[in-house]
Amino acid sequence: MKVVVCVKQIPDPALPGELDPSTNYLKRDDKLILDESDSYGVEMALQLVESAGGGDVSLVSMAPNGAVGGLRTALAMGAEGAVLVSDAALAGTDALGTAKVLAAAISRMSPDLVLAGVESSDGYTGTVPEMIAGALNIPSITFAKQIQIEGGNVKVQRQTEAGYDDVECPTPALVSVTAGVVEPRYPSFKGIMAAKKKPVEELDLSALGIDSSSVGKNGARQETVQVTDAEERQAGEIIEDDGDAHEKIIEFLGELKVI
Amino acid sequence: MADLSDFYELDALLGDEEQMIRDTVAKFVVNEFMPLVADHFEAGTFPMELVPAIADMGLLGMHLDGYGCAGASAMAYGVACRELEAGDSGLRSFVSVQGSLCMFPIWKYGSEEQKEQWLPQMAAGEIIGCFGLTEPDHGSDPSNMATRAQRDGDKWILNGSKRWITNAGIADLAIVWANTDEGFRGFLVPTDSEGFEARKIQNKLSLRASVTGEFYMDDVIVPESMRLPDAVSIGAPLSCLSEARYGIAFGAVGVARDCYNAALDYQQGRPQFGKPLSSFQINQIKFADMLTQMTNANLQAMTLGRLKETHTVRPYHISMAKRHNCRVAIDTARTARAMMGANGVSTEYSPMRHANNMESVMTYEGTEEIHGLILGQEITGIPAFR
Ligand SMILES: Cc1cc2nc3c(=O)[nH]c(=O)nc-3n(C[C@H](O)[C@H](O)[C@H](O)COP(=O)(O)OP(=O)(O)OC[C@H]3O[C@@H](n4cnc5c(N)ncnc54)[C@H](O)[C@@H]3O)c2cc1C
Numbered sequence: 001m002k003v004v005v006c007v008k009q010i011p012d013p014a015l016p017g018e019l020d021p022s023t024n025y026l027k028r029d030d031k032l033i034l035d036e037s038d039s040y041g042v043e044m045a046l047q048l049v050e051s052a053g054g055g056d057v058s059l060v061s062m063a064p065n066g067a068v069g070g071l072r073t074a075l076a077m078g079a080e081g082a083v084l085v086s087d088a089a090l091a092g093t094d095a096l097g098t099a100k101v102l103a104a105a106i107s108r109m110s111p112d113l114v115l116a117g118v119e120s121s122d123g124y125t126g127t128v129p130e131m132i133a134g135a136l137n138i139p140s141i142t143f144a145k146q147i148q149i150e151g152g153n154v155k156v157q158r159q160t161e162a163g164y165d166d167v168e169c170p171t172p173a174l175v176s177v178t179a180g181v182v183e184p185r186y187p188s189f190k191g192i193m194a195a196k197k198k199p200v201e202e203l204d205l206s207a208l209g210i211d212s213s214s215v216g217k218n219g220a221r222q223e224t225v226q227v228t229d230a231e232e233r234q235a236g237e238i239i240e241d242d243g244d245a246h247e248k249i250i251e252f253l254g255e256l257k258v259i
Numbered sequence: 260m261a262d263l264s265d266f267y268e269l270d271a272l273l274g275d276e277e278q279m280i281r282d283t284v285a286k287f288v289v290n291e292f293m294p295l296v297a298d299h300f301e302a303g304t305f306p307m308e309l310v311p312a313i314a315d316m317g318l319l320g321m322h323l324d325g326y327g328c329a330g331a332s333a334m335a336y337g338v339a340c341r342e343l344e345a346g347d348s349g350l351r352s353f354v355s356v357q358g359s360l361c362m363f364p365i366w367k368y369g370s371e372e373q374k375e376q377w378l379p380q381m382a383a384g385e386i387i388g389c390f391g392l393t394e395p396d397h398g399s400d401p402s403n404m405a406t407r408a409q410r411d412g413d414k415w416i417l418n419g420s421k422r423w424i425t426n427a428g429i430a431d432l433a434i435v436w437a438n439t440d441e442g443f444r445g446f447l448v449p450t451d452s453e454g455f456e457a458r459k460i461q462n463k464l465s466l467r468a469s470v471t472g473e474f475y476m477d478d479v480i481v482p483e484s485m486r487l488p489d490a491v492s493i494g495a496p497l498s499c500l501s502e503a504r505y506g507i508a509f510g511a512v513g514v515a516r517d518c519y520n521a522a523l524d525y526q527q528g529r530p531q532f533g534k535p536l537s538s539f540q541i542n543q544i545k546f547a548d549m550l551t552q553m554t555n556a557n558l559q560a561m562t563l564g565r566l567k568e569t570h571t572v573r574p575y576h577i578s579m580a581k582r583h584n585c586r587v588a589i590d591t592a593r594t595a596r597a598m599m600g601a602n603g604v605s606t607e608y609s610p611m612r613h614a615n616n617m618e619s620v621m622t623y624e625g626t627e628e629i630h631g632l633i634l635g636q637e638i639t640g641i642p643a644f645r
């Protein structure tokens with residue numbers, strides 16, 4: 001069984017982010033790290049291969065400047081190898097362009113199963129995985145909390161507001177994994193030291209046969225027209241307890257539809 | 260506010276792998292250990308439930324090669340100790356005792372069969388070790404130890420007691436140092452041996468999140484195959500202590516950093532007399548002093564790391580760094596504690612827990628005075644402790 005996991009490498013969320021004022025793009029000059037949203041997909045893939053008693057977990061990522069910091073973390077967790085797509089012409093690529101590029105890279109890897117996060121931690125359009133499935137013309141299942149491979153089928157518990165649905169489709173397929181459903185392992189020190197020696201194949205657009213005008217800023221159908229500061233948080237409502245505070249709290253939670 | 264705790268950005272000199280190991284340990288400490296430490300400190304227990312995860316990462320015997328050990332660099336071992344001890348000295352002690360005091364002597368002085376029998380299981384955390392050198396009547400002068408091993412054909416008969424032994428009571432295997440007619444020798448003694456009895460020391464006010472105990476040996480019979488063949492003098496246990504003290508020099512920097520950060524965070528957020536505590540001159544001077552001392556300690560640790568990697572480190576280098584950095588850590592912890600007022604005495608904050616722990620860390624692995632005397636001997640050529 002061959003599983004390919006899409007992993008996005010993002011600027012460290014612990015460091016203060018900054019936009020380039022001329023382009024309104026997020027500055028990505030510092031080291032990029034593994035998006036935590038994707039560590040669940042990596043863990044899920046490793047568990048699937050372990051329980052299948054064999055197979056291969058590979059990674060695919062698109063990132064500027066040949067960044068491999070986040071890939072190394074996922075390799076240290078146990079993935080076998082990675083494909084990185086990096087090309088200066090990709091600056092400003094929107095979610096659809098990203099999906100096209102990743103789909104082209106994935107199709108060369110002929111996986112049985114493609115895993116992705118439900119949404120990334122920085123861009124969070126939550127659209128890339130399904131568009132990859134569209135571009136590859138394979139079925140996709142979203143919001144997985146549990147995945148099983150049986151014969152030529154993938155069986156997924158798909159998280160819903162009330163619980164979960166059992167969904168099944170033939171492989172090859174793409175499944176997006178809900179954050180938090182598995183406990184991503186700590187990379188072992190042996191894994192960390194082995195990660196350096198694992199293969200990372202770097203591809204540019206011409207290697208994938210993608211016309212550079214169809215991606216990047218020019219190919220993007222989405223444009224950042226303006227950036228404004230988020231509104232300051234309003235002070236919360238303070239309820240004095242005259243014996244009925246609990247009712248007001250219940251009413252408030254009811255309005256939020258959380259109870 | 261920028262984080263200045265690595266003031267000269269020395270961590271940038273670490274290799275990629277060393278940085279990843281640091282980050283992995285730091286994340287483990289914050290996510291898995293910190294939620295548990297206050298309760299274990301109060302209860303006087305070590306969180307044994309974390310041992311499998313500690314072992315899976317490769318922390319146990321991480322700087323040893325082969326036999327299931329990770330084979331990481333000396334620098335990686337140092338920064339791992341720093342991150343562990345930023346959590347609690349008890350956590351770093353667990354890793355030091357298992358790796359440096361119990362696995363290292365087997366790796367260095369053991370036979371091939373001993374290495375193959377014990378090291379993989381110890382690296383996996385399936386067998387926990389303890390290191391028995393100190394005795395009720397002999398601490399700083401182990402060469403006067405009273406524990407005896409008597410040869411009897413292809414067996415040895417051990418008698419004596421060891422006290423203040425980390426992990427005695429939970430260990431499966433004791434590394435026992437004993438005097439014999441042939442000189443000092445080291446033995447691997449399973450703790451379920453006939454005549455071996457271990458007991459936990461209760462009522463410690465320091466290093467509470469670590470198990471400390473004592474054990475007695477009454478005619479314990481150990482086969483010759485369980486003696487460490489290459490350990491033939493008191494230098495053998497002392498070399499193990501050098502390994503562990505190296506880790507303490509780094510660990511103490513973690514303690515100082517955690518206390519400095521706790522006090523800074525607290526004082527920035529707490530107004531008195533209408534402005535944050537950190538805006539008063541006297542407190543700023545305290546932060547400046549803490550940061551300077553901590554930076555000195557870190558420079559010593561990182562330099563020690565380089566010396567160890569080039570195999571030029573000498574025991575007196577380790578003595579200086581262990582002594583200096585423990586002093587910095589305890590002073591920083593006490594200052595930070597005071598800067599947090601009443602809240603500083605609660606287990607909710609780390610500085611007082613660290614300050615209490617450092618009382619033990621300054622005592623074990625050679626006291627502050629003994630390390631000063633080791634330096635004194637190096638400086639003057641005159642040994643003053645005998
Ligand atoms: C203004 C702007 C500038 C950009 N500049 C560059 C650039 O210079 N170079 C460049 O390479 N990209 C660039 N991008 C692309 C960007 O990095 C994202 O990959 C893309 O926008 C995906 O959108 P998202 O984060 O909302 O994905 P979501 O749909 O929220 O992501 C869901 C999941 O899809 C997968 N996924 C998403 N993106 C990637 C990825 N890049 N690699 C692997 N898996 C992924 C992950 O599994 C993720 O969890 C730019 C994007 C924008 C908007």
Ligand SMILES: Cc1cc2nc3c(=O)[nH]c(=O)nc-3n(C[C@H](O)[C@H](O)[C@H](O)COP(=O)(O)OP(=O)(O)OC[C@H]3O[C@@H](n4cnc5c(N)ncnc54)[C@H](O)[C@@H]3O)c2cc1C
Pocket residue numbers: 356389390391392393396397398399400422423424425426465466471619622623624625626627628629643644645
């Ligand atoms: C929590 C904890 C865990 C420990 N774990 C272990 C372990 O796992 N294994 C192990 O073998 N031991 C362990 N120890 C023991 C530790 O190594 C000893 O306590 C230490 O070596 C000091 O010995 P002592 O307590 O007998 O003090 P003493 O040697 O009696 O010293 C008492 C005081 O006198 C000073 N002093 C001693 N000699 C001189 C001198 N010549 N000149 C000037 N001053 C001197 C000392 O500096 C100290 O201040 C542990 C101790 C503690 C507290």
